[in-house]
Amino acid sequence: MEGRSVKDPTAAWTVIARVSDLDAKRPLLPITLASGRYVLFRDEEGELGLIGRHCPHRGADLCFGRLEDNGLRCPFHGWHFDRTGQCVEQPAEPEGSKMYTQIKVPMIPVKIVDGNILANIPEGELSQ
Amino acid sequence: MISQELNDQITRVGPGSEAGRVLRHYWQPALLREELAHGDKVPVNLLGERLALIRDASGIYVLATRKASADEKPTHYPNARDIVIDPDGPAYPVTERNGVIFAYMGPGDPPEFPNFDCFRAPESHVFAFKGLWQCNWLQALEIGIDPAHASFLHRFLEDEDPKESYGKQFRDSAADTNIPMTKILRDYPRPDISVDETEYGLKITALRRMENDLIHVRVTNQIFPEAICIPMSREMIITQWHVPIDDENCYWFTMFTSFRDPVNKDLMREQRLKEHALPDYAPLKNKANNYHYDPDEQARLTYTGMGLDINVHDQWAVEGMGPIQDRTQEHLGRSDVAIIRYRRMLRQAIAAVADGRFEDLPMQRGESVAQISGPLSNDSIADTSDWQMASHAADMARRSACPWDARV
Known part of the structure; x- marks a missing residue:
């Protein structure tokens, strides 16, 4: 999937999409920032998540993930992430494994203003 | 996670590169x-x-x-x-x-060729094909030595009639039961995986503990340096190489070997030509067209939404990692135990080649390579108590009934 590129953000809060862009049966969009590739999705509580696009396990592309169980699930091994990027389930790991608690993908805060979705681009990634 | 330096060492294969020198010994x-x-x-x-x-x-x-x-x-x-x-x-x-x-x-x-089934079976019982994946060969190999992914990536939310399964992976019924493989993979997603080093590479055993004290045993193999040998159906096994074109592209080459009837090569070729373009054997579903991803299908039929061909699922998984997987960001788990063991073997081989200790390379240790046969690849279901014997016996039964000499 081609990521939507946000070029040279100059403010910390930068428009990355319209809310209406997520008006689809599967509300998910690839977003490319200067710092890397992300995936924007809406969970079952209606909240937005902007998290790293590659699964931290072996790098599969989460833009093709399964939007289910109030988060995004990697189709490769079923690792499940919530909107903060926290891994909440690793269904192929042994029963009782707590490894998932240590796994988090990068997350960028987002908010909605006037029908736009804004991301809080970290300062180091703003163009001067 | 590994360092960028180590990732480069184990992935790059051009002339003079370290992993490339290992591959060139085979x-x-x-x-x-x-x-x-x-x-x-x-x-x-x-x-x-x-x-x-x-x-x-x-x-x-x-x-x-x-x-x-x-x-x-x-x-x-x-x-x-x-x-x-x-x-x-x-x-x-x-x-x-x-x-x-x-x-x-x-x-x-x-080196000599080992006496693997794909080499010693008569021409009538082997069908060969290849296909392009646009990524580094190592991530292509690593998905093949990862028995857990089949329970997710290849999950079918419904089972089809195993009678329609000829020539396709994971679509037969398992062992001597009427349970579709797809159901076993779906119902038991947490295999217990063990790895043994062998003269040819690695033997990988994935156990799925079922109800009523039954256990599903899937034995697959890594053949050094870049092949796998896995069961496809009760009749056939797959021996598959992941051959680098360059650092960022590879071909899978597969030899499908039948232990029973001559392979229906026309049918198998036709199935695969429907999915590939000649002359470069490029898959019709690919990154440029999102692998024909269909979110509705993903919701109701397949885990990926990319159709029923499991090759496409694998292709998506490995190409989506990027041209060379960034292993400085990975987090391997218990289900990746064979990958960890394989990388250790590869690094040992890199060191052996660098030192000129070519006799330390797998299948080049001075043993009689022509005596290396098999390897055993199969699915079986057994009582929990005797699964090792049952797994071995299932393969021996298939081999003893084989029309060509498949004894090991």
């Missing part, structure tokens, strides 16, 4: 025999080198260097008449086994 699948129809010069792009299969002055096939421009695409496949041989470049010996032409690009004499 016969490499270079092209399918059916490609000979292309003409008197057949382009081959292998291990970062631009080559062509030709006959030398004495009429013997060799893999010679061809002249190539720097901006050629990695799978460039020129017409025979447009191929110009570079007489100053290296030329490599080739030999054919059951429809695949192998090349030896390393120093000294080529």
